[in-house]
Amino acid sequence: MEQAPLLTALPQDGREHRLHPLSWLFVLIAQLKQFIVPLLVLLVAGRGDRNDLWGLIAAAVLVATSLAQYFTYRYRLGADAIVIRSGWLHRSLREIPYARIHNVDLQQSLLHRLVGVAEVRLESAGGAKPEAQMRVLTMAQAQALEALVRGHGASPGDARGDSSTAAPLLTLPPAELVRLGLVSNRGLILVAAAFGALAQAGGDLLETLFEHWGRWLFGWLTEQIGGHAHDSPLVLTLAAISLALTVLFLLRLLSIVLAFLHFYDFSLREDDGRIQVERGLLARSRASAKRRRIQSWTLREGILQRWLGRRSLQVETAGGPRGQQPGQQVLKELAPIATPSACDALLARLLPQAHWPALDWQPLHPRAWLKLALPGLLLIALLVLPACWRFGPPGLLVLLLAPLQLWRARRLADACGWADNGAVVAWRAGWLDKRWSLAEIDKLQAVRLSQSPLQRRFGMADLLLDTAGASPFGAPLQLRQLPLEAAQALSARLLSRMARKRLRW
Amino acid sequence: MTDAAPESAPPACGWHSPPVRAVRLHGGFMALILALCGAAAVAGPMFAMDDYTLSQRLLVASVPVALLALAGGFIGSRLRHQRWKLDAEGLWLRQGRLWWREVRVPASRVQHVDIKHGPLERRFGLATLVVHTAAATLAGITVRGLASDDAQHLRDALARQLDDAGDAL
Numbered sequence: 001m002e003q004a005p006l007l008t009a010l011p012q013d014g015r016e017h018r019l020h021p022l023s024w025l026f027v028l029i030a031q032l033k034q035f036i037v038p039l040l041v042l043l044v045a046g047r048g049d050r051n052d053l054w055g056l057i058a059a060a061v062l063v064a065t066s067l068a069q070y071f072t073y074r075y076r077l078g079a080d081a082i083v084i085r086s087g088w089l090h091r092s093l094r095e096i097p098y099a100r101i102h103n104v105d106l107q108q109s110l111l112h113r114l115v116g117v118a119e120v121r122l123e124s125a126g127g128a129k130p131e132a133q134m135r136v137l138t139m140a141q142a143q144a145l146e147a148l149v150r151g152h153g154a155s156p157g158d159a160r161g162d163s164s165t166a167a168p169l170l171t172l173p174p175a176e177l178v179r180l181g182l183v184s185n186r187g188l189i190l191v192a193a194a195f196g197a198l199a200q201a202g203g204d205l206l207e208t209l210f211e212h213w214g215r216w217l218f219g220w221l222t223e224q225i226g227g228h229a230h231d232s233p234l235v236l237t238l239a240a241i242s243l244a245l246t247v248l249f250l251l252r253l254l255s256i257v258l259a260f261l262h263f264y265d266f267s268l269r270e271d272d273g274r275i276q277v278e279r280g281l282l283a284r285s286r287a288s289a290k291r292r293r294i295q296s297w298t299l300r301e302g303i304l305q306r307w308l309g310r311r312s313l314q315v316e317t318a319g320g321p322r323g324q325q326p327g328q329q330v331l332k333e334l335a336p337i338a339t340p341s342a343c344d345a346l347l348a349r350l351l352p353q354a355h356w357p358a359l360d361w362q363p364l365h366p367r368a369w370l371k372l373a374l375p376g377l378l379l380i381a382l383l384v385l386p387a388c389w390r391f392g393p394p395g396l397l398v399l400l401l402a403p404l405q406l407w408r409a410r411r412l413a414d415a416c417g418w419a420d421n422g423a424v425v426a427w428r429a430g431w432l433d434k435r436w437s438l439a440e441i442d443k444l445q446a447v448r449l450s451q452s453p454l455q456r457r458f459g460m461a462d463l464l465l466d467t468a469g470a471s472p473f474g475a476p477l478q479l480r481q482l483p484l485e486a487a488q489a490l491s492a493r494l495l496s497r498m499a500r501k502r503l504r505w
Numbered sequence: 506m507t508d509a510a511p512e513s514a515p516p517a518c519g520w521h522s523p524p525v526r527a528v529r530l531h532g533g534f535m536a537l538i539l540a541l542c543g544a545a546a547v548a549g550p551m552f553a554m555d556d557y558t559l560s561q562r563l564l565v566a567s568v569p570v571a572l573l574a575l576a577g578g579f580i581g582s583r584l585r586h587q588r589w590k591l592d593a594e595g596l597w598l599r600q601g602r603l604w605w606r607e608v609r610v611p612a613s614r615v616q617h618v619d620i621k622h623g624p625l626e627r628r629f630g631l632a633t634l635v636v637h638t639a640a641a642t643l644a645g646i647t648v649r650g651l652a653s654d655d656a657q658h659l660r661d662a663l664a665r666q667l668d669d670a671g672d673a674l
Contacts (some may be wrong), residue, residue: 223581269563274563318639391648444614445614445638445640445641445643446608446609446610446614446637446640446646447608447609447645448606448607448609448642449606449607449609450604450606450607451604451605451606452603452604453603456605464642464643466640466641466642466643467640467641468639468641469641475641475642477582491607495594495595495609495611496594498611498614499593499594499595499611499612499613500613501613502613
C-alpha cells in the first residue's frame, strides 16, 4: 500500500540521485553556525577597517564549498544497500546495507519546514558519527527512505513504515499544554538568563524598568489618594505586591508560550522496540531510543501538578554516542504532563515487568524521621542564641520551629519507600514534590552501601544503585535510611541477579 | 604469559587488607603533600615578618606545617581500613571506618580494568587497580595499595570472568 508513493518519491532504479536543489543553502547555514564566532569577530571588529573584505572572502569560500558539496554528493538506492558517493578532491564511496541502519533520524528546523525538506541522518549501532548525513531531502523522500530502511530492517515480518499511522501512546492537546506551562518553571529560567544578560550588557536597562514601574504606579496612586503617597507604607507594600504579582503572571504566561513552542503537537509512539517522541511548534524535533536503551524511569508529581491532577514521566538513556552530538535530541520526557492513569498505562505498557503500580512498598527504618529531622533541629538550636541576643525573649519563638521540623520529617519519612519485585527495583521519595524512580535490575551497574556514624548508631544504611544513565549529580536510585539488614539483603539479592545476567545494551 | 598455574582458583576467598608498607607509603605521601602545601602557604608571611630572627620565624612556621603533616598522615593512613574481596559474584570493596562504605561490582558489569604504578609504588612493589564500569557515579572504582602480584591476579580474574561471560552469551 505504501509502495506507490514510495516509488514516485524515491525511485529504486539503480540510478544516482542528487540531494534537494536547495541543499547548498542548508549546508551553508550549518557551516555558518560553526564559523559564526570568527565571522562575527571579523565583521564587528573589522568594521570601518579594510578587514570587511576578509569577511566577504570567507563567506564566498563557504558558499563555494557548500555548492561543491551539493554537486559532488550523490546517492543510489540499491536492492539492499544505499551507496553514497561524495567529495571532489577527497572522494569517498560508502555502501550502507539497509539492515545495518538502526535509526533514521529526521530533523526539521523552521527554515526546513518552510521549504518542505528535512535533514536525514542514517545511524548504525556504533561510532560517534552517523553513517551518513543527507542534508537535505524533500519530506516525501525522507519519509520514503525511512520506510525503505524500516522495511529492510532486522524484522522483515513487520508491516513496513506504518510508524506514522500507528496510534500514538500520548498526545498533548492545547489544554494540556496550558497546564504544562502553568506547572513548569521554564519561563523563570529564561527570565533569569535574560536578567543575567541584562546585568552583563544592558547596564541600567533593568534599573530604568523598575523606576518606570514605580513612577507609573505611584503617579496613579497619588492621583487616587492624593498627598504623599510615596511615604505611606501601605502604598509601598501595594507597589511591591503588585509588582510581584505582575511578574508572576508574566512568568506563567511566558511558561505557557514556551510550553507551546516546545511541546506543540507532541506525540509519543512505540514502534518496533523504539520509543519515539516528536514535538515542537516552529522547529520540530524528533528523539527516539530503543526501549532497552532506557536505564531508569522517573515519575514526578509536584504540588501544582497534584492540584491539577497531573504527573510527568521521564527516562534516562545510556549516554552513548547519540547523546553527545550537538543538535541531537536525547529522549528524556516521555510524558511532560499526563493524568496519573495515563502515566500508569504508559509504564504498564513500556515496563511491564514492574507491574506498576502494584508494587510492594517497604518502609524505611522506623527511626528514619529522627535522622531526617536532626540537621534542621541542629540549625534551630544554633539559631536560638543569636535570636535571643538580637530580639530578647521573643527570640525563643524560634524554638516553635522544632515541632514543625519534626512533623515535616515524619511526613517525609512516611512518604519514602522502596520496592523490589525481582525484576525491577523502585524508590519513592518526597512529600510535597513526589518522585518515583524505577530501574530494571539488569540495568544496574554497581551498588554502594554506606553508613555514617549516626546511621550506625540507629542501625540504618544508605544504598546507592547506580545505572549508566544517571547524571553524576545525584542518581535517581539513592535509597536512604533503610534498615541495615534490609539494605544488606537487598544488596545481596540485586548482586546475585546482576551477576547472573550479562548486561545487554 | 608466564603464569605458572593458569587454572588456579581466583585469589583466596576472604577479605584482603592492604600491606603495612602500602599504608605507610600512603600516610607518608599524604603527609608530604599537605606539608608542602602548608609550607607554600606560610612562605609569604614568613618573608614578611621582618621583626623576628630567622630561627623565630622558622619556629612559628613549623607549627602549621607540622599540624598539616599530621593531618595528611592521618588521612593517608585511612587506607588501613580498606578491605577487598573477590568472589563468584564479583568485587567487594570496603573503605572507611566512621563513614563506612561498601561498593560491589559484579564481574559482568566490569568494562575494563587498569593497573597503575606510580614511581614510588613501583619501588615498594605496590599497584593501584581501577575497575571501570558504565555507571555514572561509580564509574571508576579504585583499589589502592595492592601488592603487585595481587593486582595482577585480581585483574586477570576479573578479565577472565569477563571472557567467560562473553562466551556464555
